[in-house]
Amino acid sequence: MRELVGRLEALDPDAGAALRVITFFDQLIERRAGLENVVRGAAVLSGHPAVLVDTDRGVRIRVTPDGTRTELTPSEPQAGWCRLTVDSHITVWLEHPGPPGPVEAMVMERAAMSARTILDRTRGRARPQPRHDAELVEVLLDAAASVEDRSHAAKRLRLKPSELARVVAEFDGPLHVGTTSPESDSRAGVGPAVPLLELPKTVAAARAAAQFTAQGTPTDPGPRIVYAEELGGLILLAAAADAPPDTLPDIAAVERAAATAPWMLPTLDALASGGSLRTAAAALKVHHSTLQERTTQAERLLGWPLRDHPGRVRLTVALMLRRLHRNKAQAS
Template identity: 30%
Template structure:
């Protein structure tokens, strides 16, 4: 079992601890494994009984003392399903522990390996926040930044991207970032640290040196440095969206929409100009809202000229008439039932991005007639004809502006509104 690395209930929720949780399961993945050893190891790690049932019918339960348990669990404090059947769970008395969600996520990954699914190891490393701050600073001398990069295990000659991660209220953003990135979602060297209320992630890929013109992400392929293709396939944002999609799929759509993670991806940059990518990442984060992976992950490069909206003062955005009307609609000030304003804006945003009623309905997991009814309500209240490209463009700009004016947290609490994140 490679030993028990920690007792979760006694530790603070920080990125370094999250990495050790992931490393524990990676150690299990690297050795001989069976259902009994996985439940025994997980129970010892979490300090409470753990169990699993694989799709092929194999099952096991164990207590934290390593003794196998029989029968049906009396209290399941947390569970993650497996496809096409089965799941993994913890049986902690009372409320879940601070790391239970992360433990279950990685127990599920390990269980899928037992069920025959392949696994590729890419554990991010928790970095010294002081070194990351030095790399992202515009005040330090270049030799100091070069030294910090080397101490972080990064090369001063290879382009990097900086990612800003915002987590759910009341959670440790460093742990949220590591939990997301530890799914194998990113290629290359990944360093994670907390930067104030955000998680700061440095990603460096080994494909080629910095080219002229890359210092601010302005490569010949629209900022796709470090081996990313010009069409966006294999991009950092795509990999992050895949990781979020996998996480949401395991936990169900409702849980995925509620997990509250938002991600902004900066453009490729010369490592000595990482502050530019960091500024772009934080700007992109303002366009992100919790919800589907497409909405929750925003790439500054993909936004294009829309990113310029972030330069407009919030006070000016919030007083623009279209933005004010959308805000009133979202808040239900026109007599909508509770939550209906958010549903209306979600339908509007999905339709603006796809231009198709059926595609919007598919993204929202609704019948197209339900989406049509919501769009008709929006048209009636705001006087737009959404089949008209000009009105649809106007509506989409208003949605972007409302998102920025609302602070990036989801239109006054109406999270998951949009699909605007990809530009």
């Protein structure tokens, strides 16, 4: 092969160089080399810094022509740089103004294809399901679909029949199916873990749980991820979101209290979530005596005690009802 490349380069330098590029990347795949070696090869062969980005899997690699891996700056290619994208989420670019020459084009093409081969072999997909599989998810969650159709959809989604799965309902967003918990920065309701063919029965529970989520901010404290099974009978409160807020006086009491100070809502949330005043104080990072004073003020504004179990249960329900009504208003 080396002799053939040499002869071809003597007759046609570009063709010879292209064959050398193809041979180089084929050998990397044969040796089961890693991604960094692929990007390093692209940089050395092209003579320009090379970058590989896979947005689905969170891969970001930059290597300079001397073979050194460096920080990826800038994070996006500049206008006019040579670049190639495959499968909509894998991009290789050279930090060099385009259009690419024959050798540069071949380097990017072979590097991108080699990277895709390695990524598919070693990492799979970082997400439980690709976004373009929404139609398959719809079939899997359709109780009216046949068992054969739902089983086929599960197979296409790479879900194993032996695993339990959950429906994940994004707040005011689409449904997903996965065997792992959603990412911590998500805002979603999660249905119970069940066999794949029983998932349609849990869609309503996942959507109801999503109504109990919050932004997790001082003005909207609460969990960003809510599991339906952890709500128990409280999930029935979701039906109360259809009732006018003025028919639920405890919501109005919470709103009046929240308007008095920026710390009021986080304090009420901590009191409802904590097992004791000391636990709530630790969560808020305030002194126990400070929380005592805040609790006294909150009790006066709400109109019921917060230092006993019944009072905290009432507060918990009031906060959940408030969250349900706010979420319904945001979704509409």
